[in-house]
Amino acid sequence: MSNHHGKEFLGFGTCTPQEIIPSFLVRSLFYPKVKTKNGIVKFAPYGLRKIEAILNDHFDVLTVHPFDIEEYLDGAKVVGISVMDPLGYGPVSVTFASLVNGTPTTRIEFLDLIRRIRKYDCKIIVGGAGSWQLELENFNVDCIVVGEAESVALDIFRRAVSGERLPKKIVVKSPNVDEIPTIKNASINGLVEISRGCGRGCRFCSTTGLKRQDIPLNKILEEVKVNLKNGTNGVILHSEDVLMYGSRLTPNEEKVVTLFRKVRELTKNIGISHCSFASVAANPELVEKVTEIIASDFVGVQTGMETGSSRLIAKYMQAKPYPFKPEDWKEVVVQAFEIMEENNWIPAVTLVMGLPGENEEDLAETLDLLDRVRRFRSLIVPLFFIPMETSALRNEKFFRFEEMKILHYEILRKCAEHNLRHLDSIIKDYMQGFRGIIVRNSYIALKKWFERRFREIDWKEVKRIA
């Protein structure tokens, strides 16, 4: 529960294994404790705020930081925890941890939290995007809620408070949009959801099972106001593809522009969470219009390249390039990079390594695509394929470090080179106006350390062993 120094993307750092950076440094660089007032957190994860909004009218609810929780457990009946990556099975954690043979920090913190709560006589309910991970280890909590919990939260907590035995696991279907409450207190970095689900249906992705729905504009604006009133310095509009607000698979310019204009009337600090390369390439004018409204020199955004192989795109992500075709994927990506560069959008891009059935030609296509986007300012993060329970590929096998082939190492090397090429300029712009000199210098030092370690690697030897 951290605002990551007001820089959402630094949140990725929480997956860093403590074997490579000491725990105190991971904590202070990537997840300093969020501010509190009389013990109550000022900002909390967005999903937790949704559940809090539902429970508040019915129970005495306190939203507190995990580090402080023992102060509130005497007499507490139920602890609800919202998790992203509790046991470190998320793609970023698995990849980082496998490469250095370490333990993800998120796992260490979660196990410690549960150990401390267990000393008290209260029920534990775990929900959130990463709750499916607890099943992999048959983890002992009172109830795991998988899916969007709005329609069941009140009932589960009522039963828990009245001492009823809860089902070990509840899988929930998407609520209707009118069942989704408006948050009552500020979220981390002013995150405001503008739509849920994706609609492109990539088979490896955890959002595939969610119903695609847009949040009505009036509710979005209400949440923007809640955040600003409660101390956030702006908002981040969140969706799997912000350019797809109000539509499916091809952007609706009018709806997106209206949304951004209305939010801009309330705050001049607007960030965006995700977009798709396909939407960018399909409507470059929309990207320009949004950029004009946001009026920021640096728009950080997450997006997925996944692979350069049109074969894998057609097999697992048929609708990802829409309105373009799977065979156009590489062109779509390169065009989108160009458009983003022209508009100062800096993408943090993910790749998936080890999709089931991936072959050498697929990897060679990805390497070719990496060469073609080499010059664009961006970060590219290769991740191992994870068969997440909430995805359509849940029955496939995890991709393991031991299965890495020479071309996987080549992808790793290319991505690292790409990132090192652009990192100085990205850090400089991303951290502009950032007051924590020590923290900023620590990032620079960390980057230098990483660069030195990277240069020391004997890639010929690595490939020989692979």
Ligand code: SF4
């Ligand atoms: S486009 Fe992105 S968010 Fe949508 S289904 Fe594919 S991977 Fe998931």
